[in-house]
Amino acid sequence: MKPARRYRCLVLLLTLCSVVIPAMAEQARPMADDPVLEERVLNLSRELRCLVCQNETLADSRAELAVDLRNQVREQMKAGKSDEEIITFLTARYGDFVLYRPRVRPVTYVLWFGPFILLAAGLVILFRYVKRRRDVIVDTPLSAEERSQAKALLDTEAGKEIA
């Protein structure tokens, strides 16, 4: 290939790339026409659970149902529904399980407050244990005889070596 032709080839290739790659990028996210709305969809989807892969949020999941549900969320937002209304729509169909952050209700009290109750119970047990130990240990001062015995031990060569 002659240098001039090679150059023309390269230009053609680059031109093609510059056309094709942005076109592909456009295809990957066709919904980005309204960034404010997308932000809202994303924020709400982060609060919702994907029911197919249950440890993923609706925002993270690539399951088909998650895509459909995100579309539903988007559509309802476009129709002027509030986040609260959309959550009601979804919980009416899928139950509270769709909420990534469980609601505080009598059935979830153990879930929400259990850890704090356990912590408090642990502290109570710890304090009582420490207090009881303190009561058991009696501080008895050394007698004169014991004191001199200790002094003798400390003064010996062996005692010095250890010291």
Place this chain on the structure above:
Amino acid sequence: MRYLIPLVLFLGLVAFLAIGLTRNPHEVPSPLINKPAPTFTLNQLADPSKTFSAEEMRGKVWLLNVWATWCFVCREEHPMLLEIERSGEVPIYGLDTKDKREDALAWLQELGDPYVLSVSDLDGRVSIDYGVYGAPETFLIDKNGVIRFKRIGPITPDVWQKEMLPLVKELNK
């Protein structure tokens, strides 16, 4: 006493695990049980010029089975559906969700058609209304149009005999 507390705690933990580990975390209890079945009007699979609406089933006990050709487990469930159809205990209506019409028709041609009729839920919207998150799912709907039972996953002979059939009989009384 000294050993009693840890023992009680341990047994408590065992009890929780014994119950918890036998549960299927993929079975999310549906809030639609004992609620009116969402209404819909969709085109029939066999003849798209005709529609079918859940309203038409007032006064009948029926099953709504959500299926699709892309659903592997549906293939597994299919013989059981045919068996239920043969038993004549309850009519089965199919909700073919997010499927191509020709694929669905070929599927029924190949495996047999247990449904009185199927409707095409092309965009999956009706499935969402029914809180479907994994086909196959089956709803048992009573004469007043109330969902009385939901099966997530395939209907097994065991589920049919022990849970669904007794309920069908009771609802038909």
